[in-house]
Each structure stands twice: as structure tokens, then as C-alpha cells.
Amino acid sequence: xxxxxxxxxxxxxxxxxxxxxxxxxxxxxxxxxxxxxxxxxxxxxxxxxxxxxxxxxxxxxxxxxxxxxxxxxxxxxxxxxxxxxxxxxxxxxxxxxxxxxxxxxxxxxxxxxxxxxxxxxxxxxxxxxxxxxxxxxxxxxxxxxxxxxxxxxxxxxxxxxxxxxxxxxxxxxxxxxxxxxxxxxxxxxxxxxxxxxxxxxxxxxxxxxxxxxxxxxxxxxxxxxxxxxxxxxxxxxxxxxxxxxxxxxxxxxxxxxxxxxxxxxxxxxxxxxxxxxxxxxxxxxxxxxxxxxxxxxxxxxxxxxxxxxxxxxxxxxxxxxxxxxxxxxxxxxxxxxxxxxxxxxxxxxxxxxxxxxxxxxxxxxxxxxxxxxxxxxxxxxxxxxxxxxxxxxxxxxxxxxxxxxxxxxxxxxxxxxxxxxxxxxxxxxxxxxxxxxxxxxxxxxxxxxxxxxxxxxxxxxxxxxxxxxxxxxxxxxxxxxxxxxxxxxxxxxxxxxxxxxxxxxxxxxxxxxxxxxxxxxxxxxxxxxxxxxxxxxxxxxxxxxxxxxxxxxxxxxxxxxxxxxxxxxxxxxxxxxxxxxxxxxxxxxxxxxxxxxxxxxxxxxxxxxxxxxxxxxxxxxxxxxx
Amino acid sequence: xxxxxxxxxxxxxxxxxxxxxxxxxxxxxxxxxxxxxxxxxxxxxxxxxxxxxxxxxxxxxxxxxxxxxxxxxxxxxxxxxxxxxxxxxxxxxxxxxxxxxxxxxxxxxxxxxxxxxxxxxxxxxxxxxxxxxxxxxxxxxxxxxxxxxxxxxxxxxxxxxxxxxxxxxxxxxxxxxxxxxxxxxxxxxxxxxxxxxxxxx
Ligand code: SF4
Ligand code: SF4
Ligand code: SF4
Ligand code: SF4
Ligand code: FES
Numbered sequence: 001x002x003x004x005x006x007x008x009x010x011x012x013x014x015x016x017x018x019x020x021x022x023x024x025x026x027x028x029x030x031x032x033x034x035x036x037x038x039x040x041x042x043x044x045x046x047x048x049x050x051x052x053x054x055x056x057x058x059x060x061x062x063x064x065x066x067x068x069x070x071x072x073x074x075x076x077x078x079x080x081x082x083x084x085x086x087x088x089x090x091x092x093x094x095x096x097x098x099x100x101x102x103x104x105x106x107x108x109x110x111x112x113x114x115x116x117x118x119x120x121x122x123x124x125x126x127x128x129x130x131x132x133x134x135x136x137x138x139x140x141x142x143x144x145x146x147x148x149x150x151x152x153x154x155x156x157x158x159x160x161x162x163x164x165x166x167x168x169x170x171x172x173x174x175x176x177x178x179x180x181x182x183x184x185x186x187x188x189x190x191x192x193x194x195x196x197x198x199x200x201x202x203x204x205x206x207x208x209x210x211x212x213x214x215x216x217x218x219x220x221x222x223x224x225x226x227x228x229x230x231x232x233x234x235x236x237x238x239x240x241x242x243x244x245x246x247x248x249x250x251x252x253x254x255x256x257x258x259x260x261x262x263x264x265x266x267x268x269x270x271x272x273x274x275x276x277x278x279x280x281x282x283x284x285x286x287x288x289x290x291x292x293x294x295x296x297x298x299x300x301x302x303x304x305x306x307x308x309x310x311x312x313x314x315x316x317x318x319x320x321x322x323x324x325x326x327x328x329x330x331x332x333x334x335x336x337x338x339x340x341x342x343x344x345x346x347x348x349x350x351x352x353x354x355x356x357x358x359x360x361x362x363x364x365x366x367x368x369x370x371x372x373x374x375x376x377x378x379x380x381x382x383x384x385x386x387x388x389x390x391x392x393x394x395x396x397x398x399x400x401x402x403x404x405x406x407x408x409x410x411x412x413x414x415x416x417x418x419x420x421x422x423x424x425x426x427x428x429x430x431x432x433x434x435x436x437x438x439x440x441x442x443x444x445x446x447x448x449x450x451x452x453x454x455x456x457x458x459x460x461x462x463x464x465x466x467x468x469x470x471x472x473x474x475x476x477x478x479x480x481x482x483x484x485x486x487x488x489x490x491x492x493x494x495x496x497x498x499x500x501x502x503x504x505x506x507x508x509x510x511x512x513x514x515x516x517x518x519x520x521x522x523x524x525x526x527x528x529x530x531x532x533x534x535x536x537x538x539x540x541x542x543x544x545x546x547x548x549x550x551x552x553x554x555x556x557x558x559x560x561x562x563x564x565x566x567x568x569x570x571x572x573x574x575x576x577x578x579x580x581x582x583x584x585x586x587x588x589x590x591x592x593x594x595x596x597x598x599x600x601x602x603x604x605x606x607x608x609x610x611x612x613x614x615x616x617x618x619x620x621x622x623x624x625x626x
Numbered sequence: 627x628x629x630x631x632x633x634x635x636x637x638x639x640x641x642x643x644x645x646x647x648x649x650x651x652x653x654x655x656x657x658x659x660x661x662x663x664x665x666x667x668x669x670x671x672x673x674x675x676x677x678x679x680x681x682x683x684x685x686x687x688x689x690x691x692x693x694x695x696x697x698x699x700x701x702x703x704x705x706x707x708x709x710x711x712x713x714x715x716x717x718x719x720x721x722x723x724x725x726x727x728x729x730x731x732x733x734x735x736x737x738x739x740x741x742x743x744x745x746x747x748x749x750x751x752x753x754x755x756x757x758x759x760x761x762x763x764x765x766x767x768x769x770x771x772x773x774x775x776x777x778x779x780x781x782x783x784x785x786x787x788x789x790x791x792x793x794x795x796x797x798x799x800x801x802x803x804x805x806x807x808x809x810x811x812x813x814x815x816x817x818x819x820x821x822x823x824x825x826x827x
Contacts, residue, residue, distance in 0.1 A: 102716035
């Protein structure tokens with residue numbers, strides 16, 4: 001695109017044609033306050049807060065969020081007219097605002113507060129009666145709505161329309177009486193609802209899980225990765241007083257584009273559960289790690305194929321590597337089953353990166369309900385379709401949320417016959433002349449499809465139409481575990497000893513098991529007969545890395561410190577190895593990563609661990625105890 | 627070696643030997659007994675005259691001085707007349723506190739468990755009195771005048787733990803002079819005349 005030259009407050013700026021003035025101003029560090037504008041949503045010009053003054057143009061303030069730059073334009077954000085216009089808009093914004101900042105969860109990180117300080121009038125003239133609504137209104141289990149605080153920017157409803165393709169959230173009434181409401185006052189169902197909390201520029205939409213837990217300034221935050229599925233969305237985890245109190249999204253345009261699903265956002269309270277296991281036990285009696293690991297080793301040693309191992313979906317690459325070494329050594333021949341993994345075979349080489357979905361002209365989604373299996377990929381597909389005009393073909397037996405687009409071609413296959421439908425596709429009219437890249441996303445139909453058949457059918461189709469394939473792995477680190485050969489798919493029936501890491505096996509603990517060693521962070525029903533119970537860490541305490549479904553290795557950083565006797569999993573595996581007679585004496589996580597990188601080509605990225613993140617604020621207040 | 631020593635700067639207050647710097651005894655004859663007695667009487671006169679001047683010492687702890695009415699001592703958390711706590715658990719006092727000695731953990735009011743008016747209350751409210759410097763910033767920051775500093779300054783105790791004042795302790799009834807002080811300083815004049823809104827920055 002050709003570049004455009006313009007001047008903003010005396011700074012010379014060169015940006016591609018079509019850039020909006022707000023975005024151009026950001027490149028030279030000039031803040032134009034916005035409420036309704038959001039860089040991932042289409043501009044609407046609803047709030048009028050971004051008023052600036054530019055020439056050539058009409059002699060009155062104009063919205064910077066809807067006006068694209070033009071050659072030779074002169075933008076003034078600080079002219080008397082623009083400054084007054086923005087301050088007046090903020091004054092209007094506050095006419096009905098309750099100003100209950102002291103009890104508002106947005107207080108301290110609220111754009112309305114910040115903009116009023118930076119761009120508003122220093123005092124208020126408003127002493128008339130304000131509009132009142134019942135509050136707070138629970139929009140769902142997880143989200144509370146405060147209509148009095150709403151500035152009617154419509155970011156939430158536009159997100160629902162444009163990004164999530166849902167109709168659950170809407171505006172009722174007109175003018176100053178307008179308010180946000182869920183459709184027919186029903187609770188929000190969407191798996192993507194939590195993003196409206198991050199989007200809302202005021203405290204109108206707040207998290208009920210985090211409600212009143214803390215102020216922004218008394219948390220530390222850590223940049224980490226979500227551990228709930230194989231997409232690997234980037235997150236920020238917030239800690240107060242040793243507890244994980246909040247998870248928010250962190251924009252990574254290659255993977256998540258700043259969205260996370262509700263599982264990633266709200267499903268963390270188990271980390272702070274008071275009933276968390278902290279000490280190892282042998283037959284219900286507290287013991288030391290050494291005794292417990294000796295007992296475990298005694299129970300599983302030399303069992304060969306009579307030993308079963310159940311692995312969690314979210315084990316890290318490092319833990320998988322240590323397991324690999326155990327499986328090559330003392331635990332050789334054991335049957336391994338990984339939680340939540342798909343039947344998709346290991347990739348032969350690099351697969352299609354997530355961000356390339358954006359450029360696809362035709363997207364084929366086969367045998368996967370991507371809204372629930374790989375949620376943020378679902379949003380990518382929706383974006384490619386609604387914002388970039390891609391065509392969409394879905395092959396799935398049941399209805400999916402992608403059907404909300406009337407142009408979606410949904411082929412309802414018989415269960416197990418997806419491969420057949422894929423083979424027929426090469427003659428489909430949409431794929432005759434796609435006019436650009438074709439993306440083929442395939443899952444495993446939750447076990448209903450013959451994966452060898454389906455994978456080869458998708459491969460053949462990709463070849464015929466010049467497309468790229470993306471296998472949709474589901475378990476968090478399935479791809480890393482596949483690279484290390486520990487993503488087992490064996491049946492555990494008939495094993496005599498079971499080492500069960502994470503929740504009990506989905507099919508339950510087999511009745512043939514005589515010796516059960518459980519390793520989990522919560523007490524579970526399935527584990528009451530366990531001979532040994534080892535306490536495990538959660539994603540909030542763990543160091544290590546995950547390989548996401550496109551093959552990118554990303555690092556977890558623990559927001560919460562581990563308190564003894566709890567131990568990191570790699571440390572436990574080292575000691576278990578020693579108890580089994582295998583010399584595993586890694587002194588820390590970095591040597592494991594270097595060793596794994598050297599031995600596994602798919603994990604070469606592990607050798608370049610990012611430097612530990614500096615402790616980032618905001619921490620203004622220390623602990624109150626001496 | 628000698629060069630090295632001379633190059634060292636001289637110490638500002640050189641160390642002295644035991645008799646160094648003591649003035650030498652005056653030379654000559656002893657002035658006599660009469661002069662000694664006169665000097666003694668002169669001294670006693672000062673002592674005796676002080677005896678009859680009015681006493682200024684306060685016999686603390688039996689007697690106590692009068693404090694300024696704005697004296698800032700231990701804190702109290704106030705209640706409304708209907709018994710609800712004023713504190714809304716906003717943590718602004720904790721944010722304002724220069725030494726970070728306030729801990730507030732908030733929770734949500736419900737109809738079954740209503741602690742304060744509105745949505746939010748302080749589930750935990752603690753002040754570490756060993757760290758507090760009695761600056762009164764917490765009182766200034768509070769949007770609902772829930773935390774106030776009272777007149778007591780005798781806060782000694784027998785263990786460090788007892789200096790963590792909990793919510794129960796802070797909610798004890800306040801001495802009446804605090805109420806009087808609060809009423810006196812209730813009015814906060816606005817920096818701008820009525821109806822003015824100032825100019826944006
Ligand atoms: S939304 Fe912002 S300005 Fe409004 S009450 Fe909350 S913190 Fe205050
Ligand atoms: S609820 Fe928040 S995001 Fe939605 S319109 Fe109101 S202010 Fe905007
Ligand atoms: S008086 Fe000052 S130091 Fe003491 S608690 Fe209040 S703000 Fe903190
Ligand atoms: S005492 Fe006042 S400032 Fe402190 S938490 Fe309670 S209401 Fe907020
Ligand atoms: S940000 Fe431009 S009108 Fe709202």
C-alpha cells in the first residue's frame with residue numbers, strides 16, 4: 001500500500017494509506033483518548049471522545065477513529081477547539097456516571113478515570129439527579145453488569161457481533177435511556193463471553209470470579225500461557241498474597257489476537273483451593289517425599305506391560321522429556337495414556353501456522369467442533385470469513401456455531417465418514433478456483449473418525465487444491481508429547497500397577513489395578529484407594545514450556561511461588577528416576593531444556609529460553625505483617 | 627613510607643591522649659576558704675530560689691498533658707447510626723499509606739450478610755501499629771470517613787502480634803472527642819467557586 005505523509009502536532013508521520021488518525025498518532029506517541037474505538041473492532045464513531053482538529057477539513061472537531069489519513073493532512077490534537085471538545089464530551093460522559101470508583105473493580109486501571117484526569121475538566125458542575133439502574137446484574141455465572149457505569153461505547157455488543165458471531169448481548173431502549181442487556185435476560189452462554197470484560201473501557205462489565213478480590217495495584221502480574229487447550233493463548237496471570245486471583249488476555253497476533261476463551265479466563269480457582277494436596281501420603285498417612293517416592297518406585301518397578309501410566313493433558317515439554325527417559329529406562333514397556341489427546345497422528349513436518357488462516361480464501365473445517373475443541377482458532381476462522389471474505393466449508397455431523405454465517409457450506413457427514421466427504425470435496429465449486437490459499441483444519445471427531453484415512457484424505461485434498469493442513473490437536477501439550485513419544489493412546493485395561501498423574505483416567509481406574517500411585521493437586525474420588533498420593537503443582541506454579549497445535553514452543557512463567565513441601569514436577573521426576581535406579585540428576589529446569597533441545601529436533605526452540613521476566617509493577621503496597 | 631604518611635589528609639578531629647586538651651591548673655596562690663564558701667552559697671541560692679518557683683513537670687502517668695484537639699493517635703473504624711460499618715473495603719487508605727501498614731481484603735455484601743451499605747465491605751482490615759507513623763493520610767484518603775485517628779497514644783503492648791490491630795479492635799467504640807473533631811472539620815470548601823469547572827489540561 002502506498003505511504004501517506006502527514007503532520008500530527010508538528011510531528012511528521014508516514015503511515016500506509018487507510019490508517020486511521022488514532023493509529024497514526026500512536027506511532028509518534030500521541031494519545032488520542034478513545035472509548036468506542038478498538039483496534040480489533042470496526043470503527044463506529046459512537047462516543048465522540050477522539051475529537052481532533054485537522055485541515056484540510058471542515059472547521060469543527062472530527063473523530064480521529066473514523067477518519068483515515070490523507071496526504072498532506074495537518075492534525076492538531078492540542079488546539080483550543082480540540083481540547084475543549086474532548087473535555088466537553090468527558091463532562092457529558094459523567095452526567096449519569098455513578099462515580100463509585102471506590103467500590104468499582106475497574107478503579108485503578110480505568111480509562112474513564114485516566115482520561116478524565118488527563119483530558120477532562122478538574123471539577124464537576126453536575127449536581128442534578130442521575131439515571132439509576134438496578135445493579136449489579138449477573139449477566140452469567142462469571143460476568144456482572146453495572147448499567148450505571150456504562151458509557152455506551154458498544155464495544156461489547158460489537159465484539160459479540162463481529163468477532164464471536166453471537167447474538168446474546170444487545171442494547172435496549174434509545175438515547176440516554178439505552179442500556180446493555182442480554183437477549184431476553186437469559187444468562188450468556190458463549191464460550192467467548194469473558195473478553196467483553198477486557199474490552200469494556202469502564203467498570204460496567206466486571207468479572208464475578210475476581211469480584212472485589214484485589215485492586216490492580218496490589219497484584220503482581222506475570223506473562224504466561226494458557227494451559228487449557230492446544231491453542232496456547234498468551235495470558236497475563238495476576239497474583240495477590242500468594243494466590244492466583246485473575247487471568248487476562250495478552251495480545252499475540254500470531255496466536256490469539258488478544259482473545260482468550262472463558263475456560264482460560266475463569267477456570268483457575270482450583271489453584272487457590274484450601275483442600276489442595278501439599279504433603280505426600282502413603283495409605284493415607286503423611287510421609288516424606290523420599291519415603292513416598294521409594295514406595296511408588298517399589299510398586300511400579302519391573303512391571304513391564306503390567307504397568308499403566310496416565311499422563312495429564314498439560315504436562316510440559318520438560319516433564320514429557322523426563323518421562324521419555326523413564327520409559328526408555330526402568331519403565332520400559334509400560335502402557336501410556338494421555339488425557340484428552342486426539343487420535344491425530346504426529347505431524348510429518350511443519351504444519352500451517354495459525355496466523356495464515358487470515359489469508360485463506362477457502363477454509364475447510366473437518367471433524368471438529370472448533371468452538372469447544374480449539375476455541376480461539378474458531379475466532380480466527382470467523383474473522384477470516386466475516387472480515388476478509390473467506391469461504392467456509394464445514395464437515396461435521398452436528399450443528400456448529402459457524403453455521404451462524406448464512407454462507408457457510410455445512411456438509412453433515414455420517415459419523416466416521418468424514419474422509420469420504422473430504423474426498424468428494426475436490427470437485428466442490430468453491431474449491432474449483434479458490435483464488436488464493438486454502439486452509440484445511442481437521443480434528444478427529446472425538447474418536448469417531450478413522451484418522452489414518454482422514455489424514456490421508458486431507459493430505460490428498462491439500463495437494464489437489466494447493467492448500468495447507470492444520471491438524472487440530474486438543475490436549476494442551478499434545479504436540480510436544482507426540483514429539484517426545486509419550487502421548488500414548490494405549491488401553492489401560494488389565495494393568496496391575498498404575499501411576500496416575502493428573503485426574504484419574506477418563507475410563508476410571510481399571511479394576512485389575514493392585515497398586516495405585518496418584519499424583520494430583522486436588523483430592524479426588526477415584527484416588528481413595530491409592531497406595532501413594534503425591535501432591536502436584538498446577539499451571540500457576542509450574543516452569544516449563546508447551547508446544548501448541550501449530551508447533552510453537554511457548555514458556556510458562558509461574559505467578560505463584562511454590563511452598564515446600566510442594567515440589568516442582570521435574571524435581572519429583574528426577575527423584576523418582578533415582579528411586580528407580582536411573583541417573584536423572586538435572587540441577588534445574590534449564591539443563592533439562594538444553595538436553596531436550598539437543599535430543600529432540602522438534603523442541604530445538606527450548607534451547608533459547610527467554611530471559612526470566614523482570615518483576616513488573618504495579619506493587620505500591622507491601623504486606624501488612626512485620 | 628614518610629611520603630605516604632604526609633600525603634594522607636589530616637583527621638578532622640584528631641584522637642587525644644587521656645590528659646591532652648585538659649586545661650592546666652592555674653599557677654600561683656590558693657584564693658582562700660572564704661572565697662570557696664562564697665561560691666558555695668552562690669550555688670545554693672540558685673537551688674533554693676528554684677525550690678519556690680511553680681512546678682512545670684507533669685507527673686505522667688498519674689497526670690497527663692492536654693493534647694491538641696487535632697492530635698492523631700490510634701485508629702478507629704466508624705459505624706453508621708444504624709450499626710452498619712462505614713468501611714466499603716476500597717483499599718484507598720492502604721494505597722495512600724506511605725509505609726504500607728494497612729491490609730484490606732474486600733468481599734461482597736449480600737442480603738443475608740450485610741456488613742456495610744452498598745456492594746462491598748472489608749472482610750479483613752488490619753493495621754500494623756508498629757509501622758504506622760500516624761500521618762493521617764489514611765483518614766484523608768477514605769471516601770466515606772470510615773477510618774479516623776483517635777486521641778490515644780499509649781499503645782505499648784507485650785508482643786509484636788498484638789500490634790496488628792484487627793477489624794474487631796478498630797471497630798471498638800470511639801471516645802467522644804473524636805466525634806467532636808470530625809464534626810468541626812466536616813466542611814471541605816471546593817477549590818473553585820460554585821458552577822465553575824476550570825480548564826482542561
Ligand atoms: S468505571 Fe471507572 S470511573 Fe466508573 S466507577 Fe469504575 S473506576 Fe470509576
Ligand atoms: S458495557 Fe462496557 S463495553 Fe459495553 S457498551 Fe457499556 S461501556 Fe461499552
Ligand atoms: S496514619 Fe499514616 S502510616 Fe498510619 S496507617 Fe494511616 S496512612 Fe498509614
Ligand atoms: S477505611 Fe475507608 S479508605 Fe480504607 S478501605 Fe475502608 S472505606 Fe476504603
Ligand atoms: S473513539 Fe472515536 S468516536 Fe469513540
